[in-house]
Amino acid sequence: MNSILLELKPFLDTLILSFSAVLNLEFTIISANPTRRIAGTGIYKKALNQKDWNNTYTDYVIKTKKNLTVLRPEKIYPKIIDGCTGSYYSIILEPIMLEDLVYGVLVIASFDEKQQNFLINNKEKLINYLKHISSLITAKIIETELKNKITIYNKNLEEILNYLNEGILLFEKDKIITNSIANSILYINEMDIYNDLIKKIKFEVENCLKIKKDINTKIIKYYNNLSFVLFLELKYLDENKVLVLLNTLDKIQEQNFSNSEFDNSLKAIVTQDPEMLNLKKNIQAISNNDSNILIQGETGTGKELFARAIHFSSYRKNNPFISINCASIPETLLESELFGYESGAFTGASKSGKVGKIVLANNGTLFLDEIGDMPLYLQAKLLRVLNDSYVEPIGSEKSIKVNIRIISATNKNLSEMIKNNEFRSDLYFRLNVIPINIPPLKNRKKDIQLLINYFIDKYNKKFEKNVTGIDLNTLDILSNYSWPGNVRELENTIEYVMNFKEKGIIKSEDLPNKHFNINFIELQNPKMELDTYNKSLTFKDNVKLYEKTIIEQEIQKYPSPLSRDNLLKICHKLNISPATLYRKIK
Numbered sequence: 316m317n318s319i320l321l322e323l324k325p326f327l328d329t330l331i332l333s334f335s336a337v338l339n340l341e342f343t344i345i346s347a348n349p350t351r352r353i354a355g356t357g358i359y360k361k362a363l364n365q366k367d368w369n370n371t372y373t374d375y376v377i378k379t380k381k382n383l384t385v386l387r388p389e390k391i392y393p394k395i396i397d398g399c400t401g402s403y404y405s406i407i408l409e410p411i412m413l414e415d416l417v418y419g420v421l422v423i424a425s426f427d428e429k430q431q432n433f434l435i436n437n438k439e440k441l442i443n444y445l446k447h448i449s450s451l452i453t454a455k456i457i458e459t460e461l462k463n464k465i466t467i468y469n470k471n472l473e474e475i476l477n478y479l480n481e482g483i484l485l486f487e488k489d490k491i492i493t494n495s496i497a498n499s500i501l502y503i504n505e506m507d508i509y510n511d512l513i514k515k516i517k518f519e520v521e522n523c524l525k526i527k528k529d530i531n532t533k534i535i536k537y538y539n540n541l542s543f544v545l546f547l548e549l550k551y552l553d554e555n556k557v558l559v560l561l562n563t564l565d566k567i568q569e570q571n572f573s574n575s576e577f578d579n580s581l582k583a584i585v586t587q588d589p590e591m592l593n594l595k596k597n598i599q600a601i602s603n604n605d606s607n608i609l610i611q612g613e614t615g616t617g618k619e620l621f622a623r624a625i626h627f628s629s630y631r632k633n634n635p636f637i638s639i640n641c642a643s644i645p646e647t648l649l650e651s652e653l654f655g656y657e658s659g660a661f662t663g664a665s666k667s668g669k670v671g672k673i674v675l676a677n678n679g680t681l682f683l684d685e686i687g688d689m690p691l692y693l694q695a696k697l698l699r700v701l702n703d704s705y706v707e708p709i710g711s712e713k714s715i716k717v718n719i720r721i722i723s724a725t726n727k728n729l730s731e732m733i734k735n736n737e738f739r740s741d742l743y744f745r746l747n748v749i750p751i752n753i754p755p756l757k758n759r760k761k762d763i764q765l766l767i768n769y770f771i772d773k774y775n776k777k778f779e780k781n782v783t784g785i786d787l788n789t790l791d792i793l794s795n796y797s798w799p800g801n802v803r804e805l806e807n808t809i810e811y812v813m814n815f816k817e818k819g820i821i822k823s824e825d826l827p828n829k830h831f832n833i834n835f836i837e838l839q840n841p842k843m844e845l846d847t848y849n850k851s852l853t854f855k856d857n858v859k860l861y862e863k864t865i866i867e868q869e870i871q872k873y874p875s876p877l878s879r880d881n882l883l884k885i886c887h888k889l890n891i892s893p894a895t896l897y898r899k900i901k
């Protein structure tokens with residue numbers, strides 16, 4: 316265990332050589348366990364590997380843990396030192412100790428008359444010297460043991476890290492510990508690539524240390540003309556340490572979608588409408604072709620749901636499905652979101668650059684929602700990507716090869732937009748290889764009931780409620796509503812109801828007021844029979860009452876509370892607007 320002194324041999328050699336030269340005395344160091352001379356000056360050098368230490372002064376010091384001074388000893392130990400006459404042999408011995416453990420013995424000795432006189436005359440000083448040198452060695456032992464511990468700790472850490480199924484890098488000051496997965500992701504054997512990636516990661520680490528917060532970001536690895544996106548999760552540990560989790564896109568996809576809240580299968584499209592069922596059947600047929608698809612339909616009809624189902628039914632399903640809404644991102648940002656940019660491409664650009672969604676979708680599907688809102692200059696840029704299969708990030712000289720399928724969606728009339736020069740016809744034809752038209756919910760009355768039950772089920776589970784269904788009257792109200800927001804609006808309505816209802820059947824009073832209840836139409840007295848003229852009222856009031864009664868009679872023909880659709884029917888029949896209707900029955 317004490318062989319640590321052996322590890323320190325170069326240090327000990329230099330140490331005793333310097334002291335020996337200054338003091339003109341000989342020095343030796345013997346390790347305690349195993350007892351071995353490991354360093355020596357002058358004559359001691361010849362006896363470096365002496366093994367027999369029984370009954371020596373050294374042995375005595377190791378056992379007693381005390382220093383010892385022997386001037387002109389009768390017997391000379393060790394005898395095997397050649398050339399030692401013994402008549403001038405005097406020694407001072409000092410144990411080298413750490414806490415209560417003897418690591419070795421430090422010896423100072425005289426071998427001739429001059430040395431002997433000096434040693435005897437300066438005995439006290441030399442004993443002190445030896446104590447100092449011994450504590451110097453002890454300090455070195457502590458430092459070495461600490462370093463050894465850290466090395467072992469790092470090795471253990473590396474071993475543990477290697478067990479983990481994730482690329483891990485630990486940055487500590489200038490040191491980086493990586494596990495084998497990180498090394499393989501970073502192509503450790505291709506030094507150029509490795510150094511480039513480490514440089515990019517270090518940049519992010521410095522950011523993380525600066526803001527003292529965790530960061531999630533991405534970098535790109537270029538290899539053989541191909542580009543791979545690497546995801547970095549930087550965990551700020553302390554002011555010197557950052558842990559980086561490194562993931563490739565495949566892994567992210569796996570994690571995202573294995574416990575994803577999305578059901579991406581065709582089953583997620585709930586319908587019993589013949590047109591929709593036909594669409595679902597077609598998806599199975601088209602999903603494995605790479606042809607671009609344009610989905611048209613009103614807002615909330617399930618265009619993204621279809622896009623996901625197509626991607627996840629296709630052979631691309633293990634690669635990314637990346638979605639971007641062209642209407643919700645300001646025009647100026649849309650370009651960088653789509654195409655990405657190189658570091659410092661423009662004022663305000665992040666120094667590490669940005670990976671565009673087109674590159675992120677490599678080998679997978681890019682879903683361009685609200686494509687009708689894409690500005691014309693970006694339509695041209697997108698068309699080039701479709702024609703060449705290369706993307707050029709803003710400010711970059713490098714083109715990145717991509718292999719993507721594009722599914723786009725819109726609720727605008729693109730043919731009309733083409734006529735008005737608002738949409739490029741060449742792009743339209745590239746995107747619209749396979750058109751899909753999703754009918755609005757108001758045209759699929761049968762789906763309304765099915766979807767209501769589906770959403771009741773969904774929110775029963777989510778909110779832990781026990782709502783058992785909907786009564787016929789309320790179902791009728793919902794079936795007659797026009798649903799301008801389509802399935803999204805229907806889902807929001809049921810979610811609203813389920814927030815307030817614990818159990819039982821959904822009734823009309825559970826519905827949100829703004830859509831369905833017209834309880835505010837309070838029909839007040841006086842009422843009149845149509846053929847009665849009330850003499851106590853003025854002619855004008857009689858007319859008012861007459862109109863009110865006609866309207867009331869119409870309203871009573873429909874279930875209460877009156878649905879918006881039925882209200883519109885009455886307005887149509889009487890040829891008045893809803894506002895006039897409200898005014899006349901006030």
Ligand SMILES: Nc1ncnc2c1ncn2[C@@H]1O[C@H](COP(=O)(O)OP(=O)(O)OP(=O)(O)O)[C@@H](O)[C@H]1O
Pocket residue numbers: 583584585586612613614615616617618619620621684724726802803806
């Ligand atoms: N047939 C359906 N079955 C079950 N859920 C549906 C169906 N259609 C739509 N939804 C749900 O309605 C919501 C809106 O769907 P989605 O986002 O796909 O519509 P969208 O047409 O893409 O809307 P937008 O045009 O506003 O982007 C989502 O929560 C989706 O899960």
